[in-house]
Amino acid sequence: MANVGLKEFISELNARLEKFSHNELKEIIRGQAMNLPPRERGEYLDRFVLSEKPKPKSGDTMLVFV
Numbered sequence: 001m002a003n004v005g006l007k008e009f010i011s012e013l014n015a016r017l018e019k020f021s022h023n024e025l026k027e028i029i030r031g032q033a034m035n036l037p038p039r040e041r042g043e044y045l046d047r048f049v050l051s052e053k054p055k056p057k058s059g060d061t062m063l064v065f066v
Helices: 006-017 022-034 038-046
Strands: none
Touching (some): 022 038
């Protein structure tokens, strides 16, 4: 798959990820991590940090759908 667009890439990634169980995915991630040189380990860990959703500022309105 050379030079695929983002939409196609994400679609293919999702198709492949769905084939694995939660534990299998964890093993894949650990396996990749174990092969990293020490200088790349911190950057690899940083990929697994969830970014916080921005908090509404005072005076901002928030739409809630029920």
